[in-house]
Each structure stands twice: as C-alpha cells, then as structure tokens.
Amino acid sequence: MSSLETAMIKARGAEKRGDFAEAERVYGSILQKFPGNTRARKGMDQMFKNRALAMMRADAPSQAEIDALSAAYEQGRLAQVVAMAEGLLVPYPRSTIVHNLLGAAFLTLGQSDRAEAALREAHARGVRHPAICNNLGMALANLGRHDEAIAFYEEAAALDPSYAIARNNLGNALKECGRDEEALAAYHQALALRHDYTDASNNLAVLLDKLGRVAEAETAYRQVLSLQPDHAPACNNLANLLVGRGDYAGAHAFYAKALAIRPDYPEALLNLGNLLKRQGRTNEASTMFERAKAARPGYAEASAEQGKAEALAGHLDLAIALFDEALASDPAHAGAEAHRLFYQLHMADWSRLGDWPALRDRADTAISPWAALALEDDPQAQLRRSRGWTQLSFGCTKAPLPQPQPAADGRIRVGYFSADFHAHATVYLMAGLLREHDRSKFEIHAYSYGPVVDEAVRAQIKACTDSFTDVQDMADAEVVALARQHQLDVAVDLKGYTQGGRTQLFAERLAPVQVAFLGYPGTSGADFIDYAVADRTVVPASETDSFSEALMLMPGSYQCNDDQRVIADTAGTRADHGLPETGFVFCCFNQSYKIGPREWAVWMRLLNQVEGSVLWLFQSNAWADDALRAEAAKHGVAPERLVFAPKLPQAEHLARHAHADLFLDTFNYTAHTTASDALWAGLPVVTLAGRQFSARVGASLLTAVGLPDLVTETIEDYEALILALATDPAHLAELRQRLAANRTTTPLFDSAGYARNLEAAFAEAYRRHQAGERPHEIVID
Template sequence: MKLKMLPTKYIRAIYLHRTNMVTQATHKPSISAILLDATTFLENNQAEQALALLNNAIALSPQSARLHAKKGFTLAGLKRFEEALICYNQALELDSHDTETHFKRANALKMLKQYPLAISGYQQVIQLDNKHAKAWFNLGVVYQLSQQLDLAVKSYKKAISINHNYPEAHNNLGNLLKNLNYLDEAIACYKLAIAQKPMAETCYNLANVYTQLQAPEAAERAYRQAITLRADYADAYNNLAVLYLSLNRQQDAIAACQRALQVRPDHAGAHNNLGNMYKQLHRNAEAWQHYQLAIKHDANFADAYNNGGLLLQAQFRANEAISYFSRAIALKPDHAEAYYNRSNQFRDQRDLTRALDDIKRAVTLAPHDINYISTLLYTKMQACEWESIETTFNHVNQLILQGGAAGPFVLIATPAGAAIQQQCACNYAQKKLPVVAPLTNAHTQYQHARIRLGYFSADLHNHATTYLMAELFEKHDKSKFELYAFSFGPSVEDEMRKRVRSAFDHFYDVRDHTEAQIAQLALALEIDIAIDLKGYTKEARPGIFAYRPAPVQVNYLGYPGTMGTPHLHYIIADPVLIPEQARQHYTEKVAYMPNSYQVNDRHRKIADTYDTRADHGLPENTFVYCCFNNNYKITPDAFDVWMQILTQVKNSVLWLFEANLAATHNLSNTAKKYGISSDRIIYAPKKPLAEHLARYRHADLVLDTFHYNAHTTTSDALWVGAPVLTCLGKTFAGSVAASLLTAHGVPELITQSVKSYQETAIDLALSTQKLAKIRNKIINNRDSHPLFDTTLYTKHLEALYIQMYKRHQNHLAPDHLVINS
C-alpha cells in the first residue's frame, strides 16, 4: 500500500529502518519497497532522504534500472539535471526499452537547453510508443523553443489527436498560432483549453489576443476570468491596466496597475506602466518615481529608461533625456523607439547630424512605421539633406494613401497637394485623437452679457505667433467679448507673456493639466467659442477639442491647413488662401477675412542700429537676395531656381537664416555643384526680434520658398520695407505670402509660375529703379493698407466671431462665412 503524508516521526522511522536494513544487508527489502519508500519521502518534500535511501539501495543492487531511474527523477526534482542525466543513461544501459526513462531523460535534456538531443530523446520515446501524448507535447515545446515552428504545430496537433482532452496542448498551440499571427485559430485553441480546464494562464493568453484584435470587451472579460482563477495574477492586472488606458479609462487603469503592485511589488512592468499613466496625467513626480522603481527591480529594463527619457524631454532636461535614451539603446540595440526619441531630442538641440543618424537607424529597425519614416523626411528637410529625399517623400505619401497616420505638419513644406494634406490630417485625427463623448453639442447655448472667447495655445510668450497676435488681444472690444487664455506652454514671465497676460480678462496656466481637464475647465467657464492657435504644430494639444469643450470651435493662425476632424467647425482664412474651388480640401467651414487672414502687431520694434552690410558678412555694392525662412522650408526645387538666379545675376549673394550647422553645410555644398562659390551663400545667425527686423534693411529682395511660404517672415520683411517675391502656391501654406502681399497692395510681387518667379527675381536685380519704386510703395502702404491695420483687422475678426455665435444661437449648422471689407 502506498504511503502518503505520514507524520514526520514515522517517516524518520522508515528512513532509519530501511537504511539500516540496506546498510547491514540483513533482511534485504525488495526494490519495489525501496521505490515505494522513496516516493513517500518525495511526496513529503524530503528529497535528500529519498536520495540517501536510493544511493544505499543502488550500492546493493547496481544492476537495477528502476533504482537508477528513480534516482534520476529525484535529482531532477532538485534541479540537478546533469546528475539526473547520468542516472537516466545508466538506467537505459540496463533497460533500453523503458519508455518513461527515455521520456524523463529527454525532459532533463530540455531543461539543460540541449534542444537537439532533447528532440532526439522525444523521438525515441515516440518510436517506442507512438501514442505517448506527453512526448508529442514536449517535442512541440522543444521545437517551439528551437524556432522550428511548423514542426511544433504538427507535434501539438498530434498530442491533441491522441488526447483531445489536453488543455495544456491546446493552450500551447494557441500561443504558437498567436505568434504566427493566426489569431482566430489561436482563440479557438484557447477556448477549447478553457472549456476542458479553466486555467488562469490560458484566460490571460486569450485576453492578450483579444487586445491585439482590438476587441476590448472580450479582452476585459478574459483578463477578469484569469484574475478570478488566480487572485495574485500580477501580469493579468498589468495588462488589464494597459487595456483600460487604451480605452481612456485612466482611473481604472491606475487601479489595475496598483493592484498588480499590491500582489507583486517588484513587478517592473507595472511600475513602468503606472509611470506612463501618471505622465499622461501630468503627475510628473509620481511618474518619475515609478520609472525609477521599474529600473530598480529590473536594471536592464530598456523601456523604463526610454519612458524616463521622454519625461525628462518633456521637462526640457535635454542632456539627461539623451542619457536615458542612450541607456535604453545600450540595453536593447534594436530599440527603434529609443532611437526615434533620441533623434527628436538631437533635432531640438539643432544637432541634425546625430538626429539623422538616429532616425535612419529607427527606420532600418522598423521600415514600415509611418511615424519614423515621416520623421526621417522632416529631419532630412531640416538638415537640407536632399539625397533620396524624393523617395522618402513618395514613401510617406504612399503610406498616407493606405491609411497611415503621419503627423500632418510634416507634409506642409513638401510638394504634397491640398488633397493629400487633408487625407493625412483625417488619418491622424481618426487614429490619434481621443474618442470621447462631447461635452457640448449643437444644443448647448449660454446666455452671457459678452461672448466668451477662449484662446488655446502653447505660445503665449516670446514666440512668432504672439508677436503677431499681441495687439489683437489688446484691441478686442471688451464690451462685447470676454477673453480667456488657456496656456499649456512653458511658464515664463518674459516680455510677451506679461503683455498678453494683461490683455486677457482671465489667464489660465494649464501646462500641468490633461487634455480632458483643460476641456472640463473650459466647459465650467462656459466658453462660447474655443480658438485653437496650435493645430498640429509642436506642443499642440489637439485632443482638447475632441472633447468639444465649447459649442463653437475654430482653427486659427497657428497651423496652415485643415485639422481633418469635425471637432473644429471653422478655419479662419481669406480668398487667396482658400478659393471657393479649394474648400473641398478642408473639413472645416471657411470663415473668410476680407483682406489677409494674418493679424499683425504695429508695436513690433525695429532696432535703431547703424550697422553696415559688412557687420553681417555681406559685401558692399552687391545685390543681396535674402530668405530668412526656417531651413526646412527650402526645398530642392526652390534652391535650384535660386542657383539659376545667382548664375544669371553675377554680382549677387544669397543671405539665408542659419538654422543648424548641418543645413549650412549641405546648402553650401549643393551650391558648389551649381558652380556657386561658398562666399556667395551667407548665413544669418538667430538674433533678438528687434535686431532681426533691423537687418532686413540690408536685403534688396526677399525670395520666398515655394511650398511653405514665409508667413511671419513676410510680414517682418514688409514691416521693415523689404520687397518679398513669391510664387502663388496651391495650398494654404503655399499661398500665405500672396495673401499678405495682396493685403499690402503689392500684387506685382506675386508670380503665377516658377518661370515668372525666376525672371522677376533677375529683372528686379537688374532694374534698380523699378525695385526702388516697389520698396517705396511698401513703406508708404504701411499706414494706408489693411495688412498692418490691426484695429480694422480686429473688427473684421470679431464680426466673424459674432456670425459664428449667432448661427449657433439660432440652431444653424456651421457654414462658410464672409465679411466684406
């Protein structure tokens, strides 16, 4: 009779009795009795006593295969697999047909990761017993570990054909099919396994597949079932948290992560995920704490270093961010996202050479990721590295047409037309913006004494947008409008911040708020019209408007294109920017300003300097062509025309803004290929605004870029009196200079073709009287034309706001609006 769970004193008595009998060789017990006693010891967690008993028995009966096999099994239980293997080999020398010993020997080889020998071992078992389901199952495991996946599938299926009620085999086959991306088949396997034997691990695996298939309700049920079966299943809680986060159920996500850490405080993945959640909530101190705990519990956790780097990057701690990204890459050299993030940081620091190296590496590692590929395009544009740039551009376009969600701003400075720009914006809005219930709707109406305007921006400080808008904020009619600022940019008290703060009735610093919290604040304040000044530009928060915090929402000034989403009802434009036939490429209704869409500030100061051209590295008595646009706006087609112009106008130079050293190097090298010496390409470093404006006095003619015009820089030049030559484009961004020149009364500087642009640039350089006449006209028009008439502009914009407001109050849907001059 088999003994089980005997009291310790009886087990001890058996041990002494049997050992003495074996040692003294008197009344020698049977091998079966020894094996039975050894089993009793093992069942009572006394493997060492079992081992001593077996060693003594083997000393008396060295030819017993059963004793050697039992010793091997006992050693395997102690994880002494190499010693176990010796015992199994000795047993098989004595009895080569013992199927179970062959099976256990193969198991030991599997545990020693000697996979080829383990495979051979299981095959020997199957030769002896073709119906050995466990051997087929373990053979499948080893094939899977050896990446022989087709053979693994066949082995699992064979095990199941022998024993259909084999939940472990169904589960493992499901895992394998999941990894092979046969997700429906994997689900069927998991369901069979659960029906036969509900196991927490199988429910967890099923939930992971449902998550991959974006079936959140089914995934949640499966995770919950796994947790019911195993209350301390930290991995299930952790993945459930990630699922909740994807559903924008942030509090549920945090609770699930916290539960994972309650049952397993050293769960590095849960700490990392909780850090991500707190980061989204702008609870940065808590996020940082959990990233550090993740690293503490797993010093090789590359993702935790990467996410910590992102937090540091958001806090403008550039060098520390680079250090964290670099550590992530050192730990995981194929970490594409870490290369991507480090590239962005290098680009922000204007180190375009290293930025390009990193983003190229990210694309190599993830060649189908549209985010990486579009960022490669943008980085090449910033560095003016044009080798194979057309191929990259075409690749991005192709991915967008296939539904890819690239950041829409990337396309603005490219030859992409308005239709593809709209497609890009729509893809991005659909896939990246939160899907939430709107806070307001067509029936939400407020009754205020004044219309409440909410301006949302990250740029309410010394920034190009605020340089344009400051006077508008000051000139708004406060008897009709109540102004609210929602600032989610850096908290700085510079000159422009102080100025615009005093212009608003209410100024809210919401940089540490989530998009949902900002939207809720705007709702509580009963904002009538919410105005997005960022669009898809850097530090934008477009998700705010997905919540629809105001009944009327407007895309204005900051982003020169459509937002591609119904959340924004209007876009402020003018007839030059969006002619009637182009409206189809905008999801917003167009609210037309009668002159230019762009506001200007007449208080912009021009430094009273007495510098000379030589002070800027410019030769005297030379015609100075100028372009102070950011370098990424300079495209190969525009630069080609500029080089043709310099070739034709011998006594001329090209004065460019120096955005970064890589662009400077690449532009100068490209010019040499046209035979233009490096001393004819001169670069202007960044300067304070007043000094920057003053140096326009030394420019004879400003040459505009093609696809993304000079916007603020056109106004800057005209404010100083410098002529700007443009070629009318077919997109919003490519038509802004024409809009500004029209409003300023100098349409002769607007050309309709590249050929005309080039001819005009040459003609004006050779016709000094004609150019002087245009320059005088520009200066004289400052006080007589609408471009710099901020008071008139404000009245027109307010008239549009009133029309928007009245349409909504009258239960009319948004429609195109026109204000007559």
C-alpha cells in the same frame, strides 16, 4: 438513494475502471435530464481531463523517463528538454506527452514554428487536453496567425471551462483581430474565473485604454497594482495613460516604479525617455534611450526616438546617425526613415528627397503632419495624414460638450492656449489682436503651457487679458477643469501639430466652440476642432474639402499682425551685415528646412544672371550653411556669394531688412511670420502660390497688403518676375513706394480691423452653438 446519486456512482465507477466511453455516456444522460447540475458538469469535465491524461500516457516512455523530462522542463533546462524529447520520440513517435513537452519547450525558447509542429503532433493524436490546445494557440499567435489561434483557445476553454489562462489568451487573439468587444468579454470571463488574475486585468486595461475608455482603464490598472504592486507592465501602462492625460508628474512616478522593479525593462525605458523628450529634457531622454538599447540590442524604436531627442537638442549629425541605426535594425521603420528625411532638410541635405514618394503613404502616422508640410504640396494628403495622426494620438474619445451659462455681463469668453507666450513669432503676430480686443464684449483668457522665457512679454500679454494662467505643470484634466470653471465659450488652439502642442486638451473639450488659429497652417483632421481661421486665398473654394473643420474666412488675410511693431534704429551699413556695398541683394530668411532643390535651382540661375548679386539667408545651422555653399558651387555660383544672417532680437532683425532688395519665397512651406516681417519692414516679397495652406500664405499676405501682382502661379513665372524686378530698378522702386503706402491702408497691418473681424467670427460661431446649429462656414465681409 436517488436515481441521480446512483447514476453519479455508476459514472465514477466506469471512470475508475478506465471505461471513459461509459462514463461519458452516463454523465451525458444525467446532464440531458438535469442540464444545470453542477456536480455532473464538473464530473464530466474532470473525466475528460483524466481521459486525456490516460491517452497521453499511452504509447509513452516509462514513468521515470517522463518524470525526468518534466523535471527538466519545470527547472527551465529547455535545451536539455529538447534533446531528451527528440531522443524519446525515436522509440515512441506517437507519445503525446513527449510531443507536448517538446512543443512547450520550443514555445518558451521563442521557436514558435518548431513549437507549432510538435504541438500539432500532440493534438493530432486525438487527445483532448486543454493545455495542448492553449500552447498550440500561443505558438500560432506568436507566428501572427491569430485567427487560427482563436480556434484552439476556444477549444481549450470548452474542454476546461475553468481554464482562465485560455480565456485571457483568447482575449489577446481577439484583440489582435480587431474583435475588441469579444476580447473584452474574454478578459472579463478570465477575471470571473480568477479574481486575482493580474495579467488579464492588465490586458483588459490596455484594451480599454485603446478604446478611449480611459477612466475604466485607469481603474483596471490600479486594480492590478492593488493585487500585485510589483507588476511592472501595469506600472508602465498606467504611466502611458497618465502621459496621454498630461499628468507628467504621475507618469514619471510610475515609470520610475516600473524600473525599480525591472531596471532593464526596455519599454519603460523607452517611454520614460519619450516623456523626458516631451518635457525638453533631451540629455536625460537620450540616456534612457541608451539604456533601452542596452536592455534590448537592436531596439529600432529606441534608436529612432533617441534620434528625435538629439535633433531637438540641435545635434543633427548625431540624430541622422541614430536614424540610420534604427533602419539598420529595422529597414521598414517608416518613422526613422521619415524623420531622417525631415532633419536632413534642416541640414539642407536633399540626397534622399527622391525617397519620399515611396515613403509618403507608409509615413502617414509615422511623422507629424507638421513635419510633412515641407515635403509635399498636397492638401488631400495632409488631410488624410492629419486624420490618421489624430486617430493614433487621441483615439476615438468623444468628450461631451461643456455647457457654460451665458456671462452675466453678456461678454463672450475666449481662451487662447499656447506654449509660445514669449518672444516668439506667435506673439509678434498676436500682440496687436490682444491689444485691440473689445474687452467690453469679449472676456479674454490666456493659458500658457510653455516655459517662462521672458517676463516682459508675459507682462505685455497679461495687460491685454482678463486672466493669464501658467498651466505648464498642470495635468490635462486640471486644465480642462480650469477652462470649464472659467466657463469658456470659445477655446482657441494656437499650436496645432507644431512642436510642443497640447492638442489633447481640445480632445477633452475645453469649450463648446473650439477653433484652430494661426500656429499650424493646415487642417487638424480632428472632429473636436470645430473651426479653422482661414481666408479665401490660403484655402480656395476648390480646396475647402481638404479641411475637417468649418472655415472662418477673414476678409483680408487669416494672419493677424501688430501695426505697432517697433523697428530698431540699428540698421547700420551693408558691410555691418557682411553684404557688399553695391550689387543686388536677394533675401530669404526662412528656416533651412523650407528650402528645397526646386527653388534653389531658380535662385542659382538668378545669381548667375544678375551680376554682382548675393543671396542673403538665415543662418539655421552650420550643416545647412556648408551644404548650401556646396550646392551653390554645383550651380557655378561662388560660395562667398551666399551671406548668412545670424539670429537677432526682433526689432533689430526687422531693421536689417533695409539692406535687402527683394525677398524670395520658398514653395511647399512659404514664409509666414518671416514674410510679414519683410513686408512690415518695407521689403517686397515674390511668392509662388501652391495648393496647400502652407504653400499659399505668402500669396495671402501679398493679396491683403495690395500686392497681388507679386503672386505667381508657375515656377517659370516666379523666376521671370524676380529677374524682371532685379533688372528694373524703377519698377522695384515703384513697388517699394506702393508697399510703404499700403502698409497703413490695407487689411494686413490693420490690428483693430482684424480684431473686429475675428470677434465677429467668434460671435457668429457662438450664436450658432447657442441655436443648436452644426459648425459650418463663416464668411466675414
């Protein structure tokens, strides 16, 4: 018999006699001579477990009492476990096994603070038992003390190297501490110990997803479901991943599967509701949010998301009530508070605007950068918010650049992506650009991911493009593949962070040059958008660093326009529009959310100073109409001096401008297409130039149409200029004549000239890419 066998027999004998110190000494001497001996290592590990069990039985109740306590725990009679354990600890205060079972019961009951106290008592007895260490780690993790939990999970894993649960829990704690690579290693260790450990596979997939390793994450989720098809969290998480990739049909199927397994699964109900909301199915979405709240009473996130759905459906009063409901459950819910404020602006309810300064930093990733534009005029804040939103929405994915081959005919291939290829402001502005593109030098593609609203507009766009593709029902990967099949050189995002955008497409890299244009008046904050179309008025040189993109600076305005827009011959009379036949008509057709108390106070002072005048406003919604009438009364203005204009077809809307005398612009978010409408219809606009892009568009348009004298720099100058024009008919008439002449001679309404300038910018960006240059500012003279 070898000396190794003799030593192993000696160690096992000492263990059987209860002489654990001798057994540890012998096993240790074996491992010192033979460190790779697996039998000795397993023997040592088992000896530690047996010693721990023996120590746990010391100072313990009878075996019958322990068996009864253990049976109650295994059967889930947790309240009884607590009562029995606390009773047994009176005569046996040092019983490790009772403290452990009491701690485990508290842990299951969700009373983590009491679990920690009991488990620390068990651990303090000097018993090195992996389950005690693991349970104590779980209690600490539940209390948010992940750094402390890590030490106990590591101790549990050291005591029992085969303890896969401890490795999985260690991964969770490491992830919470931002130690992602170590967490990945812990999950892989757990799976090496238990190949069928579905929870560890799911946790691994979640972390891979977070790290932007989407393909690996999807593989891991599908591995979980191959092992355990009824793993509801994996179904839910895989559905979330598919939503992020634009595969809405696939996501819907997996949410449905998760809910078939667990009909009251709150997170899956919430996520399915969000998907339905994104698809515009707001009634169905609201039903899902109701189910989520029923499954988890006080579920603030479900209340907040339901509020957004109801707002999109036009039920603003119900939306506000739901945001209030969310805040009653979670007063710190920044998303609910920020969205409540945003939709109150739509209702012209300014009662909580004073809350914004305290909320603005907390709301950086709680509200879309677009929704924050009307709340403040701060370019650097918008950049910070956009970067945070980009990181939250798209993670750290760094897609490789496509490398399309140059077109055989030498043309540069440009793709425009939007949800708004219908009777929408974007198309009203772009129609001239699309019509005037030089198709001998540029191959133009359009990709629509919005609903089919009117075929006539689509037919108009199709006639101006080499291809028009409806990609609404295509997953992101399919759209990206199609763009690469078309070998796009330049991809143009016409939506940005406005409602219904699919910026994720650009994160996956549709083309080597990617450009933000027209739809979103600000920076994307994204490193995958190379250029933003601007001009030196909307983005002064002093604010260039508030854009993550390099700028394409147009010589007139960044905004394209159609110089063939039709103005209907349906103006009628003032009375046809509810206006007085005489008296000065101030006008603002901006949406109600752009109007704030600062401009309103100016407008009311003007009404009080210009006798017989009225203010003609766009009719956004009934709540805003009523609120603005009430605000007028507060300023001593009769509510009937406000006239609300209903929505009309575009040509008829342009025609009614003839009855207004002067357009008054808003401040943080000025008129954009609305200002172009007024100027094209011959109505002068007075604007206040702010700091951020959205607050300077009015200034850009007026400068490009040759009326820079209507751009003011202070509220006092804004008010004084409007009053001067309203009380000087000759000066106003001269302005109208100048505007009429300038419409055909200045850059703003020169569709062909704009097309040449934008094409020159695209061509230069493409040349730089071909030359291996990094994107940097392009100035078109």
